[in-house]
Amino acid sequence: KNQxxxxxxxxxxxxxxxxxxxxxxxxxxFSNLRWYKQDTGRGPVSLTIMTFSENTKSNGRYxxxxxxxxxxxxxxxxxxxxxxxxxxxxxxxLGGSQGNLIFGKGTKLSVKP
Amino acid sequence: xxxxxxxxxxxxxxxxxxLTVTCxxxxxxxxxxxxxxxxxxxxxxIYYSMNVEVTDKGDVPEGYKVSRKEKxxxxxxxxxxxxxxxxxxxxASSSGTGVQPQHxxxxxxxxxx
Numbered sequence: 001k002n003q004x005x006x007x008x009x010x011x012x013x014x015x016x017x018x019x020x021x022x023x024x025x026x027x028x029x030f031s032n033l034r035w036y037k038q039d040t041g042r043g044p045v046s047l048t049i050m051t052f053s054e055n056t057k058s059n060g061r062y063x064x065x066x067x068x069x070x071x072x073x074x075x076x077x078x079x080x081x082x083x084x085x086x087x088x089x090x091x092x093x094l095g096g097s098q099g100n101l102i103f104g105k106g107t108k109l110s111v112k113p
Numbered sequence: 114x115x116x117x118x119x120x121x122x123x124x125x126x127x128x129x130x131x132l133t134v135t136c137x138x139x140x141x142x143x144x145x146x147x148x149x150x151x152x153x154x155x156x157x158x159i160y161y162s163m164n165v166e167v168t169d170k171g172d173v174p175e176g177y178k179v180s181r182k183e184k185x186x187x188x189x190x191x192x193x194x195x196x197x198x199x200x201x202x203x204x205a206s207s208s209g210t211g212v213q214p215q216h217x218x219x220x221x222x223x224x225x226x
Contacts, residue, residue, distance in 0.1 A: 101158055103157065
């Protein structure tokens with residue numbers, strides 16, 4: 001079954017600390033994996049897209065890694081800020097195209113002062 | 114400003130009363146999609162459209178209709194709404210070429226009584 005699973009479900013960290021969010025997928029064939037940030041009450045915003053040939057990709061304090069062999073991705077947040085408090089969603093297109101997308105349930109991150 | 118606009122943002126209605134949620138994008142994107150988001154279930158795709166007059170079912174299409182008569186608009190139609198369609202709905206669009214991020218609207222919160 002094509003699935004995208006994220007862990008942990010929720011996470012609380014102190015401002016300034018680093019954290020890593022995990023995404024495991026069983027979608028096949030695979031072409032790319034996306035990470036989105038969703039603030040409460042808003043639509044998701046794209047952080048990064050990784051194709052099967054990319055291992056690491058950074059967007060400011062966000063760094064995503066991809067291991068296509070083990071079908072795992074992680075999102076590392078460095079020096080967290082209060083504004084990082086949000087849900088982070090991992091998404092993988094089904095069938096390699098961008099038409100039908102499989103979403104993980106997200107990790108809810110709370111950054112405390 | 115590049116954006117995806119959904120209307121209405123909030124709607125409370127009653128079972129069986131037909132409603133339409135509009136979605137419009139000003140980025141000349143080929144791809145558009147509708148999602149619903151429910152607590153504990155994450156985002157689930159309802160319908161998507163790869164281009165004008167081309168629509169496909171996502172994971173949860175039952176009870177919904179869509180049309181794509183022109184590139185910028187992708188309305189979501191609930192012919193006979195039921196309480197289990199109470200949810201937060203998002204419309205998104207992206208360029209159809211290559212691997213591109215989706216741009217999401219700010220959401221429509223529907224309550225069906």
